[in-house]
Ligand code: 3PG
């Protein structure tokens with residue numbers, strides 16, 4: 001059996017704590033444009049500094065080819081300082097003399113942010129020598145960057161593999177892992193999943209894995225069109241991945257053999273083109289005309305989805321229903337989101353959602369805080385839903401003592 005170490009047990013006082021965070025935040029004109037990720041990790045930083053740790057922040061920003069001012073973490077470090085309400089020092093390199101000198105100067109409770117790890121090619125190559133240089137800066141490793149845990153990079157995976165640093169999940173990382181565990185390892189049944197978004201091509205593994213885990217799979221967004229086409233429904237000019245129709249058929253057949261329900265739209269909001277406030281019609285799904293584009297689910301589909309959710313105990317949600325970024329095609333997603341929030345508040349549903357578009361849609365519906373857990377991670381959330389153990393999570397696992405060994 002494997003388990004995670006608990007930060008509760010970490011002796012951090014006076015220790016150099018290498019804290020991997022995801023400071024890969026949207027920037028505009030040299031300033032942080034959205035601080036959500038910083039707010040999520042702030043409690044871990046404050047806790048470690050409060051316990052007397054020398055907190056050394058490690059992160060990447062963007063995908064730089066070489067060191068350059070545009071991808072510097074310096075302005076992000078200033079934003080971290082504002083949010084944690086403590087000074088945050090900055091070192092202009094994440095390894096070598098600049099980093100070593102800055103770390104050597106730290107006192108208990110200090111916070112230091114190192115420069116972008118991706119300024120070194122060894123980061124993305126998971127290079128052992130580079131990982132060792134990073135590891136040499138600390139006594140303890142804490143990873144609070146769930147959203148980057150799908151990357152097998154030096155500051156995420158190699159650093160633990162090449163060193164003897166004890167590795168702990170940070171508070172935000174642990175919350176993500178607990179939510180995934182609750183959704184997949186011991187969920188209350190029946191479980192429903194909503195998978196939306198434009199394309200099946202990026203979600204084939206996800207759909208396959210979810211079929212084994214859920215009673216009902218609700219399919220929304222552009223990808224529902226490919227499933228409808230696979231059933232012989234005329235979908236007009238709607239987005240469709242024609243080459244993936246056989247895959248959609250295969251998933252429908254598997255679901256049938258496994259006695260899983262697949263829920264597809266029964267009606268749709270259609271328009272002649274995708275633009276703000278164009279004339280729209282609501283049509284039954286078999287009445288889509290040759291010039292129509294399906295851009296959202298209709299009222300009967302919303303009702304159907306909500307009735308499925310009302311009978312479910314657990315929901316996993318990734319991807320919006322319609323072309324939600326363009327009004328009024330956000331309506332289906334917003335109405336379902338409101339129903340999910342209400343069922344969750346009434347303790348009838350445990351709800352997990354995640355992925356970039358999903359978070360944007362839940363924000364638009366103003367329900368973010370009302371779901372059981374919302375993951376702001378994109379790729380890492382999706383890969384976890386596909387049943388993969390992420391490289392950044394794998395290195396945090398330690399063998400649990402057997403009950404006999406524990407008694408000794
Ligand atoms: C993210 O923003 O998704 C993570 O920080 C990973 O970034 P990457 O996609 O550039 O590896």
Ligand code: MG
Nearest residue numbers: 024147378379
């Ligand atoms: Mg990304």
